[in-house]
Each structure stands twice: as C-alpha cells, then as structure tokens.
Amino acid sequence: MRCIFCLRCVVSAFLQTPFEIILRALHTGPCSNISGTEWTKPSGFDTGLKVFNSLTKQKEPLILAREGVATWYSCGPTVYDHAHLGHACSYVRFDIVQRILSKLFGITVIHAMVITDIDDKIIKRSWEENICSTVIASMYEEEFKRDMLSLKVIPPAVYLRVTENVPQIVAFIDRIIKNGHAYTTQEGDVYFDIKSIGERYGKFGGAADSQPEPGSHKRDARDFALWKKSKAGEPYWESPWGRGRPGWHIECSTIASTVFGSQLDIHSGGIDLAFPHHENEIAQSEAYHQCAQWANYFLHSGHLHLKGSVEKMSKSLKNYITIKDFLKSYSANEFRMFCLLTKYRSAIDYSDGSMLEARSSLESISSFIHDTQAYMKGQLQCAPVQEAFLWERLAEAKSSVLKALAEDFDTARAVSAVMSLVHHGNRQLQPVSKSGEGARSPAVFAAIVTYIRDVLDVFGIELLHTRVRVYDHSGSMEGVVEQLARFRSQVRAFALARHESATKPGLYPERIPLLTACDTLRNDLAPLGVILKVFGLCKQWPRVRGDYGVGLFFRSWILGSSP
Numbered sequence: 227m228r229c230i231f232c233l234r235c236v237v238s239a240f241l242q243t244p245f246e247i248i249l250r251a252l253h254t255g256p257c258s259n260i261s262g263t264e265w266t267k268p269s270g271f272d273t274g275l276k277v278f279n280s281l282t283k284q285k286e287p288l289i290l291a292r293e294g295v296a297t298w299y300s301c302g303p304t305v306y307d308h309a310h311l312g313h314a315c316s317y318v319r320f321d322i323v324q325r326i327l328s329k330l331f332g333i334t335v336i337h338a339m340v341i342t343d344i345d346d347k348i349i350k351r352s353w354e355e356n357i358c359s360t361v362i363a364s365m366y367e368e369e370f371k372r373d374m375l376s377l378k379v380i381p382p383a384v385y386l387r388v389t390e391n392v393p394q395i396v397a398f399i400d401r402i403i404k405n406g407h408a409y410t411t412q413e414g415d416v417y418f419d420i421k422s423i424g425e426r427y428g429k430f431g432g433a434a435d436s437q438p439e440p441g442s443h444k445r446d447a448r449d450f451a452l453w454k455k456s457k458a459g460e461p462y463w464e465s466p467w468g469r470g471r472p473g474w475h476i477e478c479s480t481i482a483s484t485v486f487g488s489q490l491d492i493h494s495g496g497i498d499l500a501f502p503h504h505e506n507e508i509a510q511s512e513a514y515h516q517c518a519q520w521a522n523y524f525l526h527s528g529h530l531h532l533k534g535s536v537e538k539m540s541k542s543l544k545n546y547i548t549i550k551d552f553l554k555s556y557s558a559n560e561f562r563m564f565c566l567l568t569k570y571r572s573a574i575d576y577s578d579g580s581m582l583e584a585r586s587s588l589e590s591i592s593s594f595i596h597d598t599q600a601y602m603k604g605q606l607q608c609a610p611v612q613e614a615f616l617w618e619r620l621a622e623a624k625s626s627v628l629k630a631l632a633e634d635f636d637t638a639r640a641v642s643a644v645m646s647l648v649h650h651g652n653r654q655l656q657p658v659s660k661s662g663e664g665a666r667s668p669a670v671f672a673a674i675v676t677y678i679r680d681v682l683d684v685f686g687i688e689l690l691h692t693r694v695r696v697y698d699h700s701g702s703m704e705g706v707v708e709q710l711a712r713f714r715s716q717v718r719a720f721a722l723a724r725h726e727s728a729t730k731p732g733l734y735p736e737r738i739p740l741l742t743a744c745d746t747l748r749n750d751l752a753p754l755g756v757i758l759k760v761f762g763l764c765k766q767w768p769r770v771r772g773d774y775g776v777g778l779f780f781r782s783w784i785l786g787s788s789p
C-alpha cells in the first residue's frame with residue numbers, strides 16, 4: 227500500500243493513472259517504511275519467546291499487540307471427506323503450541339477457525355454422491371469436530387462457516403475493489419489485481435508476473451478469484467456482480483478480520499497453505515485494511531507422510547488413514563506423543579514403527595510413575611538413593627524444558643529432557659529383595675512425578691486415569707498374576723480342608739506346610755505391589771480388580787482371594 231507522504235510512494239503514484247492516484251490517495255494508511263516483502267517487528271508486549279516466522283524464515287521474538295493475549299486465526303478443513311491423520315497432525319501440533327502458550331506462559335490464546343463449507347471439491351462431491359452440498363459439508367464438519375475432540379484438541383473460541391459469512395465477504399470484496407486492488411469482469415467474476423500491490427506480493431515466494439492464458443479475463447496470470455460467477459447447478463449467492471460464490475482465499479481474510487479487526491498476532495496452517503493461500507490472504511487483507519502488515523506471525527506445520535511416500539497424506543490423493551480408524555489401534559495420548567517427538571515445523575513420517583516408538587516413550591514414563599508410587603507407598607524396597615543428585619536433575623530438567631519450549635516450542639527437546647529425568651529416577655530406584663530400615667527419599671520422587679505430570683498436562687497428555695497396555699504385545703502380566711493367585715487359592719483350600727475324624731477333628735497336619743507356603747507367597751508378593759485380599763463374600767475364583775499399573779514388578783494389583 228502506498229501513502230501520500232513519502233517520496234517513494236508519491237513518485238510511484240505518478241506512474242499510475244490519474245484515477246488510481248486519486249483513489250489511492252483517498253484510501254491511504256500509515257506508511258510503514260516497508261518496501262516489498264520486508265517484515266516489521268511489531269510493537270507491543272514482548273513475551274520473551276521466540277517463534278519461527280514464515281514471513282522472515284527465521285526465529286523472531288514473539289511480540290503481542292495486547293499484553294497476555296494472542297489473537298490466533300487458523301485455516302480449517304474443507305469439509306468434503308473424512309478427517310485424516312494429516313489434519314490430526316497439524317491441529318494436534320498447534321493445539322500443543324497453544325497449550326504451551328496458555329498453560330506454561332500464561333498467554334490467553336483467542337483462537338478462531340474457519341470451516342470451508344463451500345468449495346469446488348464440495349460441489350464435485352455432492353454431484354458424485356447426488357447429495358446436496360450443504361449436507362455433505364455439515365456431515366464432514368461434524369465428523370471433523372468429533373475427531374478433534376477425540377484427539378483432545380481444545381476447540382477454538384469460535385468456528386465460523388463460510389456460508390454463514392457471505393454478506394461480510396461481499397462487503398469485503400467491494401471495499402477491495404474501491405481501494406483499487408480488484409477488478410470485475412464482464413462474466414461476473416472478481417479478481418484481485420496483483421500488479422496493484424507491486425513488489426508487496428511474494429512474501430512466501432510465488433511466480434513472477436506473466437501473461438494470462440488466452441481466453442482468460444485476468445489481467446495477470448497471478449490474479450486470483452475473489453468472487454466466482456456460479457455455473458449452472460452450483461450453489462450461489464446474490465452480489466453486486468451477479469450470482470456467484472466466494473473464491474477460496476477471501477473467506478479467511480474476511481472472517482479473520484470480522485473477528486480480530488485489522489490486526490492479527492498469529493496465523494497458522496499446514497505448510498502447503500503458505501503459497502498461494504496465505505500469500506493471497508495477506509494481499510487481500512492488507513488491500514482491505516490499507517495496512518502494511520496484517521498478520522505479524524505465520525506459523526506453518528510440517529506435513530505428515532506415510533512412511534516412504536513423498537506425497538503428503540491428503541483427501542484428494544486418497545492416501546489417507548482416517549482418525550477414527552487410527553483410534554482403533556492407538557490412543558489420543560499416543561498420537562500426541564508421536565507429534566511431540568518432532569518439532570511442529572518438521573515433516574513427519576507415519577508408520578506403525580513410529581507409533582510404537584511413541585507408545586514406548588509413554589510407557590516408560592507411566593512405568594516410572596507407577597514404580598515411584600510403589601516406592602513412596604513403601605511397597606517397593608530400594609537401596610538408599612542419592613537425593614541431592616535427583617533434586618539437581620529435577621532442576622536441570624525444569625530449566626531445559628522451559629528453554630526448549632520458549633525457543634519455538636521445541637517439544638522434541640523438552641520430551642528428551644523429561645526422558646532423561648525418568649532415566650536418572652529409574653537408576654536410583656534399585657529394588658532390594660529384603661525390606662530394610664535404610665533411609666528412604668519419597669519427597670524427591672514425589673516432586674519428580676508431580677513435575678512430569680505437570681509437563682504432560684501442558685502437552686494435553688493425562689496419564690492419571692489411563693490404563694496402559696504394556697503387556698498387550700508380549701503376553702498378559704495380569705493373566706499371569708491371576709493364574710498364580712488362583713493356584714494359591716486352590717492349594718490353600720486343599721490345606722484348609724478338615725478331616726471328618728470324630729476323635730481328631732481339624733486340619734491335616736501334613737498339609738500345614740502348604741498353608742505356610744501360601745502365607746509366604748502372599749507376604750512376598752506384597753512389596754511387589756500385588757496385594758491378595760478377600761472381597762466380601764465373593765465365592766468365585768479370584769478376579770483381578772483395581773488399577774492395573776505398569777512396570778514389570780511393582781503395581782497395585784488387588785486380587786480377590788482368600789488371604
């Protein structure tokens with residue numbers, strides 16, 4: 227955008243037609259001394275965090291317009307098919323980033339997301355299925371929202387549908403035309419005039435200007451549709467340019483501006499959206515608001531690929547795994563851990579192998595927490611621990627996690643710091659077979675466990691009520707313990723049988739050693755966390771009850787059995 231005060235803008239204005247000069251002079255905003263695609267550091271409140279800004283392709287200090295509040299707009303899905311793991315990956319990763327901002331750094335994130343419920347692909351699908359496009363869109367929109375909830379993604383403050391914002395979109399386009407940055411065609415289309423913003427176009431790359439194809443009504447091949455005349459049989463809305471529907475990019479500019487006004491702190495989406503979608507959003511929004519920098523930070527997540535595939539997982543390529551199918555084999559926590567193990571910006575390979583790696587990281591943490599609890603309860607006897615050393619490791623982990631997350635949300639580094647803490651904790655928990663009177667250090671383990679849970683909670687992983695399926699793939703430990711308890715109960719019942727002799731009623735003396743052995747087994751199992759108890763008048767064979775923890779030996783299993 228140009229202003230009428232600086233030499234550069236005035237000179238370049240003289241190169242325009244008189245009409246354009248007047249139009250632009252009437253609609254100028256503040257000159258920001260920005261030329262081309264240069265980024266200006268925003269003024270406002272420095273959070274002390276660094277984020278990788280796609281606008282500058284480097285890490286920048288995160289400065290927010292309002293203290294303690296981040297305005298955040300994200301592009302939502304085009305709802306014409308099932309949500310897949312690519313979507314899951316992008317939205318879970320940004321959910322984690324938003325949780326870090328709010329839960330760790332105390333920033334209130336106001337998040338708005340668009341649902342693209344009108345688009346060429348939705349119309350095509352509705353024709354293929356012979357179902358109205360509104361039905362197709364609402365069906366997949368609901369499914370998307372359900373899937374996000376099942377992945378524990380915190381919903382945005384507001385979801386906005388394109389079809390419910392068409393009057394706002396029409397008004398938005400109208401103003402861009404009046405500001406001299408768009409033109410209408412005889413056919414009833416409206417195009418954005420890329421040349422009108424000169425060197426400001428191309429923040430995320432893009433093609434050089436070129437001649438439009440023969441038969442096209444565009445002035446420049448890069449010009450893109452703001453409004454498309456509807457073809458026969460397509461849904462349409464009335465507009466000053468005739469019946470039609472919004473182009474793809476304009477919905478985001480309009481809806482983000484409707485919610486947040488002329489300025490936005492953060493805008494996010496998958497990396498495929500950087501060009502042309504975000505490039506065009508910027509062009510439109512800055513043309514509408516007549517401002518030099520509409521969104522200050524663009525955060526782009528890397529793509530999820532099926533391992534070995536160069537293509538990203540996508541609806542149009544039909545190479546996807548739906549979220550619902552995925553959740554039949556893995557949990558939401560496991561998917562989160564899978565996402566945490568890489569930076570949100572990196573491409574990520576999906577395979578059973580990478581999921582098992584994520585599962586095993588979670589299991590190591592769960593196992594440590596359960597062992598620690600057994601230790602704190604006195605069920606696990608250990609050699610004396612180096613308490614001061616552990617307090618130091620805890621302080622070190624806290625500082626590393628904070629540093630990693632403040633540096634462009636480096637979750638992989640943060641998880642590695644947590645795993646290192648787990649490793650040191652495990653090394654100190656050296657079980658000894660005999661219960662001794664040695665010094666115990668429950669407080670430091672309680673502090674470590676509390677801290678690990680807090681970090682996981684920031685990431686949206688909650689292990690408290692989770693049954694972890696440690697032994698699913700290697701035989702059921704639960705089953706082994708159950709068999710053992712059953713065998714002991716049978717032996718005990720045999721030992722307790724009384725003989726019928728009238729002269730010497732009572733136990734068979736030769737069976738008493740069996741009773742002693744049963745007692746010894748019960749006592750020996752207790753420090754390992756396996757408690758054998760009677761449940762009321764239960765006459766059935768023992769059943770495993772209570773919580774099935776993890777860890778090879780130490781868990782709080784309560785077995786219904788005669789003591």
Ligand SMILES: Nc1ncnc2c1ncn2[C@@H]1O[C@H](COP(=O)(O)OP(=O)(O)OP(=O)(O)O)[C@@H](O)[C@H]1O
Binds near residue numbers: 303312494495498531
């Ligand atoms: N494989 C993927 N990895 C990471 N993010 C993805 C992936 N696929 C889509 N996304 C992101 O999900 C959001 C919604 O995407 P969209 O609805 O366009 O999905 P899509 O499957 O790519 O659809 P299409 O194939 O029609 O382009 C966007 O931010 C997009 O970047």
Ligand SMILES: [Zn+2]
Binds near residue numbers: 300301478503507
């Ligand atoms: Zn968008």
